[in-house]
Amino acid sequence: MADKSPRILVWDWAIRLVHWLMVILIPLLWWTAEEGYMEWHKSLGLTMFGLVLFRLLWGVIGSWTARFIPMVQRIGSLPSYIAQLRNRDHRPTFGHSPLAILSVFALLLALATQVTTGLFSVDVDGLESGPLATLISFETGRQLAEIHELNFNLLAALIGLHITAIAVYHxxxxxxxVGPMVSGRRIRKELSAAQLPENRLRPVPVIAASIITLVCTLAVASFG
Structure with missing residues (x-):
């Protein structure tokens, strides 16, 4: 039976949990690196690796608003969406707007780059390194460490733009x-789509994504 309640599920609990854990981890990762708490930094970095991996998997097998293919399909409506914003003819969308989709892809790419380079990074004296640094040469590890540092500046800029956009929308x-990313739900009648897709969290995909994430994270950690 179709859900006719006044509030409709937009963000499942898995994507909300990953989102807010990332929000907490990013400043902690910055702080531990700045203060030289590298053991903590590496542990938190592995946690971020797991979150990014889960989010990528969830973008393939997750609920409708989490999946990448529907997002890519909606990017084509970006010009008309911008025109609506200019005309102040704006209504909330079910899931990410075309502009937000670009933000999601940019942030995920920056996070994936940050995590990947961190796994292989080596510091100047070679005393501190990522868990996979033994698989590459010292020179390559140093190059990746430099990319790791530079990419964080890009990530910080993207986060700043993201926060600014949230403030403008508000x-x-x-x-x-912010509210729907906490509760997961929005008021049905406010949404622009007449026919809203099914967005319930299915147990099999979330269990599969969790197991794959856990196995891969433990495998990476075993190199350290």
């Missing part, structure tokens, strides 16, 4: 983006 367009 204060200018009068759309609360």
């Amino acid at each position: 204060f200018v367009l009068k759309e609360n983006l």
